[in-house]
Amino acid sequence: MARILVVDDEAMVRDALKKILERDGHEVDQAANGQEAIQRYRENQADVVVADLFMPVMDGLEFISELQKEDPAAKIVAISGSVYRREPRFLQIAGRMGSVRTLVKPVTPEQLTAVVRELLAVEGEGSGR
Numbered sequence: 001m002a003r004i005l006v007v008d009d010e011a012m013v014r015d016a017l018k019k020i021l022e023r024d025g026h027e028v029d030q031a032a033n034g035q036e037a038i039q040r041y042r043e044n045q046a047d048v049v050v051a052d053l054f055m056p057v058m059d060g061l062e063f064i065s066e067l068q069k070e071d072p073a074a075k076i077v078a079i080s081g082s083v084y085r086r087e088p089r090f091l092q093i094a095g096r097m098g099s100v101r102t103l104v105k106p107v108t109p110e111q112l113t114a115v116v117r118e119l120l121a122v123e124g125e126g127s128g129r
Helices: 011-023 034-043 060-070 087-096 109-124
Strands: 003-007 027-031 048-052 076-080 101-104
Touching: 003 011, 003 034, 011 027, 011 048, 011 109, 027 034, 034 048, 034 060, 048 060, 048 109, 060 076, 076 109, 101 109
Parallel strands: 003 027, 003 048, 048 076, 076 101
Antiparallel strands: none
16 A cells, blocks of 8 residues: 555545545545645655646645655656646646656546556665655
């Protein structure tokens, strides 16, 4: 079982992602924005972080940048369902910031669990985490 931190400003999305990940056997913590997520990560380091890009207080790109300063080896999945035309560019930027994977909402249970399993398998192969 892995510890997963889900970061999204929409409670329904957080709850849906939490249910998917718990059904896959993981322990899930939640945060409503990047600032809250940084605090939760400091308190209980997650094995994988699933973070939305468009959130109030501290958005996903700021969160990813801040998290990587604290833990360069953090495993991050950036997700976004924004209708903005710039969304694909933001997902690409997130990918270059060290996010291991990016997913476009709506995320299927199969997509999410596959990406998380892949990241955990890489971790288990001696990535230093």
